[in-house]
Amino acid sequence: xxxxxxxxxxxxxxxxxxxxxxxxxxxxxxxxxxxxxxxxxxxxxxxxxxxxxxxxxxxxxxxxxxxxxxxxxxxxxxxxxxxxxxxxxxxxxxxxxxxxxxxxxxxxxxxxxxxxxxxxxxxxxxxxxxxxxxxxxxxxxxxxxxxxxxxxxxxxxxxxxxxxxxxxxxxxxxxxxxxxxxxxxxxxxxxxxxxxxxxxxxxxxxxxxxxxxxxxxxxxxxxxxxxxxxxxxxxxxxxxxxxxxxxxxxxxxxxxxxxxxxxxxxxxx
Amino acid sequence: xxxxxxxxxxxxxxxxxxxxxxxxxxxxxxxxxxxxxxxxxxxxxxxxxxxxxxxxxxxxxxxxxxxxxxxxxxxxxxxxxxxxxxxxxxxxxxxxxxxxxxxxxxxxxxxxxxxxxxxxxxxxxxxxxxxxxxxxxxxxxxxxxxxxxxxxxxxxxxxxxxxxxxxxxxxxxxxxxxxxxxxxxxxxxxxxxxx
Numbered sequence: 001x002x003x004x005x006x007x008x009x010x011x012x013x014x015x016x017x018x019x020x021x022x023x024x025x026x027x028x029x030x031x032x033x034x035x036x037x038x039x040x041x042x043x044x045x046x047x048x049x050x051x052x053x054x055x056x057x058x059x060x061x062x063x064x065x066x067x068x069x070x071x072x073x074x075x076x077x078x079x080x081x082x083x084x085x086x087x088x089x090x091x092x093x094x095x096x097x098x099x100x101x102x103x104x105x106x107x108x109x110x111x112x113x114x115x116x117x118x119x120x121x122x123x124x125x126x127x128x129x130x131x132x133x134x135x136x137x138x139x140x141x142x143x144x145x146x147x148x149x150x151x152x153x154x155x156x157x158x159x160x161x162x163x164x165x166x167x168x169x170x171x172x173x174x175x176x177x178x179x180x181x182x183x184x185x186x187x188x189x190x191x192x193x194x195x196x197x198x199x200x201x202x203x204x205x206x207x208x209x210x211x212x213x214x215x216x217x218x219x220x221x222x223x224x225x226x227x228x229x230x231x232x233x234x235x236x237x238x239x240x241x242x243x244x245x246x247x248x249x250x251x252x253x254x255x256x257x258x259x260x261x262x263x264x265x266x267x268x269x
Numbered sequence: 270x271x272x273x274x275x276x277x278x279x280x281x282x283x284x285x286x287x288x289x290x291x292x293x294x295x296x297x298x299x300x301x302x303x304x305x306x307x308x309x310x311x312x313x314x315x316x317x318x319x320x321x322x323x324x325x326x327x328x329x330x331x332x333x334x335x336x337x338x339x340x341x342x343x344x345x346x347x348x349x350x351x352x353x354x355x356x357x358x359x360x361x362x363x364x365x366x367x368x369x370x371x372x373x374x375x376x377x378x379x380x381x382x383x384x385x386x387x388x389x390x391x392x393x394x395x396x397x398x399x400x401x402x403x404x405x406x407x408x409x410x411x412x413x414x415x416x417x418x419x420x421x422x423x424x425x426x427x428x429x430x431x432x433x434x435x436x437x438x439x440x441x442x443x444x445x446x447x448x449x450x451x452x453x454x455x456x457x458x459x460x461x462x463x464x
Contacts, residue, residue, distance in 0.1 A: 004362070026341075026367040028359035028387045033371070069371040215340045215356075215368045222341070244340055244353055244368050 002038055006046050007031050013054050020064065020134075021197045024221035030067065037066045061136070068135050069216065073154065074109045074147075076211070077243050078161030081117060083262035085163050088238050089121045092206055098127040101205045101232065103196060104213035105131035108142025109155075113162075114209065115185040116171055120164070124188055130203065132194035143191040145181040147172075152179060196225050201232040208233060211263075212242035219249075226252040230267065239265045279364065280307040280395040281344065282458050283388045285381030285411065287314040287403025289431025291323075293451045294401070295330055298349070300455030303332045305462040308344040310360075310388065312352045312381045314403070324351055340368045352379035359387040377407045385411025394419030397461045399454060401425045403435030409442045416443055423447035423457055 002010070004027070011022045011030075022030060041062075043049040052059050075081050092098050098118070102111045111131045118124040133139050156168040172179040194202070196213070208229050214222050229239055230252055239247070239256065241263040247253045256265040286293065290313065301309070315323065327349065328335040338350040344364050352358040357369040357379050374380035385398055385408065398415035400408045402425055416422050422445045427433035429450040439445070447457055 026359070026361060026369075028361045028390075029367050029369045029371075032359070032369075032383065032387070069369070071370055071372060212370050215370070219341055242370075244356060246339070249341070 002031070002035055002046055002049075004031070006050075007034060010034065010050055010053065013050065014060065014063070017054060018057070018060055019198070020060075020195065022067070024197065024218045025216055026218055029216055033067045033069070037063065040066070064135050065137050068133075068138075069212075070106045070135070070138055072106045072109045072212075073151065073158065074113045075155060075158035075162045075164075076110060076113075077262075078158045080211075080240070080243065080262045080264075081113060081158075081162035083260040083264055084114075084117060084240070085121070087260050088207065088240075088264060089117065089123065091236075091238075093121065093123055095206055096126065098123060098207075099203060099205045100127065100129045100207045100209065101203070102129060102131040103194070103208060103210040103229075105133050105139070105142055105191075106135075107138045107147075108145070108191075109147070110209065110211065111142060111189060112145065112171075112181050112185060113159075115188060116159070116164070117162075118188075119185065120166070124185070127188050129189045130205075131189055131191050134193065134195045134197075136193050139191050139193055143186075143189075145186050146178050147181070149174060149177045149179050196228065197221060201228055203232065204234050205232055205237060206234050207238045207240065209240045210242075211240065212245070214245050215242065223250060223252075226250050230255065233267045235267060235269065237267050239267065241265075279344070279346070279392070280397075280461065281310065281360075281388060281392045282307060282397045282399070282461065283310045283312070283385060283415075284399045284401065285312045285385060285403075285408040286401035287377075287381075287405060287407065287432065287435055289402030289404075290425075292431065293425065293454070294327060296451050297455040297458070298327055298333075299330045300459075301331065301333060302459045302462060304347075305333070305459065306346045307462050308346055309333075309349045309458070310338070310344075310352070310358070310384065311349060312358060312379050312384045314377055314379070314381075314407070315354055327351070338366045338368070341365050352384065354379070357383045359384065360391045361387075362391055364391070375405065375407050377405070381408035382411040386414045389414040389418040389420060392418075392420065396420035397423065397458065399423045399425075399457075400436055400439045402430035402432045404432040405434060406438035408435055409438045412439050412445075413443050416445075421446045421461065423449055423454070425454070426450050
């Protein structure tokens with residue numbers, strides 16, 4: 001097992017050599033992920049693990065894929081999507097053009113969910129969904145719009161609980177064990193890698209969705225990301241977080257008003 | 270690093286339970302000293318979709334504050350923290366809590382093993398870990414980690430547990446400091462708190 005000092009060495013190597021900054025990730029959590037990878041890839045010693053990471057860039061990609069958490073689902077926390085339908089979409093509808101940023105989109109399930117929501121509110125034609133993640137592999141996967149058939153039953157239930165009234169299966173074409181989501185949804189999505197810990201704002205949005213990403217960050221990095229979101233939001237824009245994440249403890253909260261019991265805030269100034 | 274840790278001088282109690290352990294908690298929580306000078310963390314397996322009224326249910330049985338753990342909050346003495354459903358709960362060196370929704374461990378999220386292991390690393394010998402009734406073997410690895418880091422471990426007597434699988438699994442792997450019936454658990458906690 002890797003101890004705290006070794007973890008620090010490793011994370012500083014990665015920052016120095018490759019420019020990826022994991023040093024402000026929540027320690028207990030990232031340590032667990034790193035140890036999991038160390039065990040999974042059967043390194044005989046920490047020294048060998050470190051050597052591989054320092055000298056093999058392709059292994060760094062595996063590291064990033066395995067360290068970041070990519071657990072997600074469509075219409076995850078259906079109550080949240082019901083909140084979007086009820087409180088956010090009617091306001092977005094008043095804009096001539098809607099820009100939404102999914103920061104930390106993982107394999108894209110929540111991006112497709114949002115596109116379905118927009119389509120049902122008759123807003124998709126004037127929307128663009130920017131979907132980004134630090135992990136290039138999941139971004140690629142998200143862009144394909146292909147998901148396991150085995151998950152569709154759960155997603156369909158989530159969809160119904162979110163207030164969806166259509167037949168969920170009308171949004172995809174089923175293959176053997178995979179389904180392909182409608183091209184019409186995909187046409188309004190832009191996928192790209194983006195590192196919240198290091199990169200700056202790239203546009204202005206009416207809605208930023210960043211769910212279950214900030215829990216992996218230390219307070220200071222959370223604060224930095226809140227600033228980035230603040231800079232990237234239109235006045236009166238919305239910020240949506242995960243069910244256990246909050247602006248409450250951040251100084252940024254002064255500029256925002258929580259608009260629903262679900263984790264949705266509106267920027268007031 | 271260890272010198273600056275907020276948690277270094279603090280003690281902590283961590284309890285893991287699954288099927289059949291709610292009853293035990295309701296029994297022991299009223300008997301925890303209301304002046305107890307340490308945080309109590311509870312990892313209980315429960316249904317994902319249940320809008321958790323567990324906080325209120327347990328809160329009605331004690332004068333101590335009972336709350337669902339929030340991301341990055343600082344552990345406070347005299348407070349009982351509950352792991353939220355569908356998240357792993359980890360203890361950070363600084364004495365704060367982190368949530369994590371990565372893959373289930375042994376079909377469980379929250380995983381007792383995950384929380385116990387991280388608490389063991391932070392609190393070392395100032396930790397008391399307790400395993401209650403349950404129908405799986407989550408918690409065994411975590412309890413072993415607590416013992417390895419010098420902490421105290423207690424296991425509910427399998428004959429006293431509604432679901433003995435979890436205590437039996439733990440007993441097969443480790444020699445605990447205490448094997449206890451449900452009505453003895455609060456005493457151990459209070460004793461640990463005042464020692």
